[in-house]
Amino acid sequence: MKTNGKRIEPFQILHADDDEDDNILIADAFKETGLNAKITWIEDGEKLLDYLSKNGHPDLILLDLNMPRKDGFEALQEIKSDATMRPIPIIAMTTSSSKDDIQQCYDLGVNSYVKKPESFSRLLEIAGIISKYWFNAVELPEKPEKEEDEGDISRIRGQLSKDIN
Numbered sequence: 001m002k003t004n005g006k007r008i009e010p011f012q013i014l015h016a017d018d019d020e021d022d023n024i025l026i027a028d029a030f031k032e033t034g035l036n037a038k039i040t041w042i043e044d045g046e047k048l049l050d051y052l053s054k055n056g057h058p059d060l061i062l063l064d065l066n067m068p069r070k071d072g073f074e075a076l077q078e079i080k081s082d083a084t085m086r087p088i089p090i091i092a093m094t095t096s097s098s099k100d101d102i103q104q105c106y107d108l109g110v111n112s113y114v115k116k117p118e119s120f121s122r123l124l125e126i127a128g129i130i131s132k133y134w135f136n137a138v139e140l141p142e143k144p145e146k147e148e149d150e151g152d153i154s155r156i157r158g159q160l161s162k163d164i165n
Contacts, residue, residue: 009036010036010037010038011035011036011037011038011059011060011135012037012038012040012057012058012059012060013030013037013038013039013040013058013059013060013061013062014039014040014042014048014051014052014058014060014061014062015027015039015040015041015042015061015062016042016043016044016045016047016048016061016062016063016064016067016072016075017041017042017043017062017063017064017067017093018043018044018064018066018067018068019064020041022064022116023039023041025120025123026039026062026093026123026127027039027041028120029120029123029124029126029127030127030130030131032124032127033124033127033128033131034131035127035131035135037131037135040058043067043068044067044068044069044070045067045069045070045071045072045074045075046069046070047069048061048063048070048075049070049075049078049079052079052085052088056143056144057085057087057088057143057144058088059089059134059135059140059143060088060089060090060091060130060134060135060140061079061088061089061090061091062091062093063075063076063090063091063092063093063094063110064092064093064094065092065094065096065101065105066094066095066096072092072094073104073105073108076090076092076105076108076109076110077108080108080109080110084144086109087141088141089111089134089140089141090109090110090111090112091110091111091112091113091114091130091134092105092110092112092113092114093114093116094113094114094115094116095115095116096115097115114126114130
């Protein structure tokens with residue numbers, strides 16, 4: 001929701017990374033940028049896909065490539081091959097600087113590829129750039145409305161049936 005061109009609710013950033021220390025550093029860096037954001041941490045690709053199916057779309061996903069159970073490449077491929085999730089902006093944020101990894105991510109549809117910085121000061125700089133670009137310069141896609149699940153629909157139908165009789 002926007003009022004006078006300004007967003008009221010926090011931006012939703014989903015951080016998929018198996019390293020808790022990286023999560024803490026990234027959350028601290030974004031907080032220091034002053035961005036009004038809620039950062040949710042997910043530890044692996046399977047939990048990422050489960051979260052997206054149950055909780056809807058975040059404004060941005062920060063995706064590590066090297067995670068257990070389902071790695072970032074597999075998660076990226078599944079997200080970008082699903083028409084409802086495809087519009088979610090994804091930044092691969094990983095330790096790899098392999099040209100093959102970079103190319104594969106772009107081939108799979110990643111929006112940006114950022115090598116994790118080695119210092120907190122550089123991470124602050126990157127968080128600032130991401131905040132300014134993704135949340136101040138570009139227009140983000142509309143989030144699809146969450147469909148009611150079958151349990152809710154059945155409950156509503158049952159209540160309507162009682163009301164009619």
